[in-house]
Amino acid sequence: MNISVKRIQAIFMKDYKEFSRNYVISSVVLMPLVLALFYGRVGSNSIDMYFLPLNITLSMVTTYVQACLIAEEKERNTLRGLMMSPASTFDILFGKSLLVFLMTGIILAVSCYLVGFAPKQIIVIALALALSTAFYLALGTICGLFTKSIMEASLAVLPVMIIFTFGPLALALGEDHLLYKIVEVLPSTQLIRLAELSQANAAFTELIGAFSIITAWTAGAIAISVVLFNKRTKDL
Amino acid sequence: MTAIIEVQNLQMKYGKEEALKNVSFSIRKGEIFGFLGPSGSGKTTTIKIMTAQLTHTGGQVSVFGQPASEMNKGHNKSKFGILSDNSGLYQRLSIEENLLLYSQLYNLPKSTIEEALAFVNLQKDRKKKVNQLSKGMMQRVVLARTIMHKPPLLFLDEPTSALDPVNAQHIYNGLRKLNELGTTIFLTTHNMEEAELLCNRVAFLHKGEIREIDTPLALKKKYSDHSFTVELENGENHVVYNGEQGAVQLMEWMKAKRVSRMYSNEPTLGDIFVQITGSDL
């Protein structure tokens, strides 16, 4: 696998320029912030309340915007050009994920501040959020690669939002419910669990379970996105 | 001369539909090769196979002495350039910004952007956003991007379909110059005058089969009816054919010094195209 920092940077800069001139999609970024501001005002202080705007950011910004960026490259036939250039699969996928990754990081940090969530173990929370971001990014890439236009990608993202962002709400149904068992292994649920444990000053060994589940989801989603991308290098 | 592309008994099926049947040809280094045929005859399919965007279902295809499927490997990607109808541009970026991205992807110095802009005569419009350009201008930007890394082999799939004659001429001159510097060009076009102007050799593809492949001159001779038009001093036009009768007639006129002009009635590539593709529609 050849990796070129220069090429990754070139793709990132290109994405940045295009994104900053795309008012429709770039305004999406503001929505989770508005929501976080609202939650902050309401004055909630439970972890799952803190994490609702964070999980919404991950699906609305990370997955949705990433899916749109990839789908637009397909819609405009520019992805083909990248694939035919000397940029490797890694260069393209990494370069094309960088912008949304950084944006997500900023929005998550600002959202934490706005809702009034102060992590006690900041490295643990940062790591968990970074891993989750990578998962939602890969999910967005998959949605973008599966669809042919921004329109289609916007629709494909809906189930992702419903399952991953609002899934954890089903925990309220109680441990005996069938849905509970399914929802429990979602990365978004595990993220909340992890944050709860961390806020209770858990030792790192207690966090390994949640970290492993999130990592497994992330690795799986990345693997699928790479396979799908390589398939797309053949005729579209 | 060495072959840069070698295609033998190429067959391509899309499901049940046979897009290419037993296509064979070879392209020598330094050629401008015209791949001519009506829409749907299989031109784009052939290019996609040669550039590893499609996997063929039969026959052998080699490019630079390697199987065509190797063309998507990193070290091969900068050896060729491809322009086709699925070569898109970033709509919200300027012409220059689009070229800048590619100069970085191919690891080229900034001066190549300048050369590429000059190649397609777009220096003055460099700051314009792509979404404000006409179709012809976009096609020129894509062409600039395609030739920017000066690859030894170019695949141009209908590169001038949206261009006006002045810009087309400018592009032809540029392509000839590139060719003189050693670039091999595989060109598809509907424009027979373009093929006649540029190509050393052409192939006529029809319904997935090559019907003719030769130099334009040889094809013209082959499809000629060997007649000549003679224009006399008094303005009369006569057609004479090779042979006894024609010779006697011509000698009479010439003895009497009545011939003012005389030319061979060879077909154009366009005539040949119609004859090949129109005969069994």
Ligand SMILES: Nc1ncnc2c1ncn2[C@@H]1O[C@H](COP(=O)(O)OP(=O)(O)O)[C@@H](O)[C@H]1O
């Ligand atoms: N992706 C595809 N799936 C099915 N059939 C295709 C596909 N691409 C091209 N074809 C068919 O293959 C034939 C050749 O197409 P193409 O190579 O695009 O021709 P040309 O470039 O000469 O116009 C046509 O009949 C076309 O319908």
Ligand SMILES: [Mg+2]
């Ligand atoms: Mg075509």
